[in-house]
Amino acid sequence: MDLPVLECAVHWARPADTPDMRSLLAPGERDRYDRFMRPADKARFVTGRFLARTVLAEATGLDPKTIRFTTDCPHCGGAHGKPRLSGTELDFSLSHSGDRVVVAVTEGAEVGVDVEEEGDRDVDRLAEMVLAGPERAALAATPDPKRGFHRYWTRKEALLKATGHGLAAPMTDIHVSSPNEPAEVVSWTGEAAVSPVRLADLSPGPGYAAAAAVLTDRPLRIVEFTC
Numbered sequence: 001m002d003l004p005v006l007e008c009a010v011h012w013a014r015p016a017d018t019p020d021m022r023s024l025l026a027p028g029e030r031d032r033y034d035r036f037m038r039p040a041d042k043a044r045f046v047t048g049r050f051l052a053r054t055v056l057a058e059a060t061g062l063d064p065k066t067i068r069f070t071t072d073c074p075h076c077g078g079a080h081g082k083p084r085l086s087g088t089e090l091d092f093s094l095s096h097s098g099d100r101v102v103v104a105v106t107e108g109a110e111v112g113v114d115v116e117e118e119g120d121r122d123v124d125r126l127a128e129m130v131l132a133g134p135e136r137a138a139l140a141a142t143p144d145p146k147r148g149f150h151r152y153w154t155r156k157e158a159l160l161k162a163t164g165h166g167l168a169a170p171m172t173d174i175h176v177s178s179p180n181e182p183a184e185v186v187s188w189t190g191e192a193a194v195s196p197v198r199l200a201d202l203s204p205g206p207g208y209a210a211a212a213a214v215l216t217d218r219p220l221r222i223v224e225f226t227c
């Protein structure tokens, strides 16, 4: 029997920093907002939390002002874990980079999302640190290594954000398809490894790479919305 399609809603926004947005921050979030030194970091943070709250409020019927996220780390008990909304089947993930903010939401399955601006990073050095051997060979053969590297990075970070490990788990344990092929996990070993999983590249626009990962065996439908 065919499994039902699972929808992953992906919401895009540009960073902003308005009183309306700041008014929705919970007290601890407001402290964090105040500690950011650079206006751009404040804007990405407040937009991410605002977008997550408004999207989740619409999906649940909750008042966005009352939405509180838990961030408990299951590994050490610290407060730097994956943000979650308790008491619901909805899972969400958020990411921000440069001029992009994104929130992905699924129901009944864990989701991870990542967006990265394709900056002037030392791709060769980073590739040694985060890519598996066959990925490094595939990257060397691609016409645009910067683009290819950011595809690899966002696919892997989306997977590690879905599990909640983040960059605490090694990216070299994950082997994904080559950048010009449809996104999928080829193999995944180590403590963070999960199966089955669905992976998809997103459409953040020129100069950016983005991916979403959902821990499910159901066929995935990605629907992207731009605010």
Ligand SMILES: CC(C)(COP(=O)(O)OP(=O)(O)OC[C@H]1O[C@@H](n2cnc3c(N)ncnc32)[C@H](O)[C@@H]1OP(=O)(O)O)[C@@H](O)C(=O)NCCC(=O)NCCS
Residues within 6 Å of the ligand: 045, 048, 049, 073, 075, 076, 080, 081, 082, 083, 093, 094, 095, 096, 097, 113, 114, 115, 157, 160, 161, 162, 163, 164, 165, 166, 167, 168
């Ligand atoms: C999650 C993480 C990969 C994000 O890195 P990044 O590329 O700089 O940032 P992104 O913009 O893509 O994502 C940031 C968002 O990820 C979310 N996030 C934070 N920790 C997360 C985790 N463990 N899993 C999934 N998502 C997480 C938050 O919503 C955060 O947004 P915020 O600024 O509004 O709080 C990184 O912060 C990380 O690895 N954190 C965990 C570190 C850890 O657990 N260390 C020790 C464990 S004992």
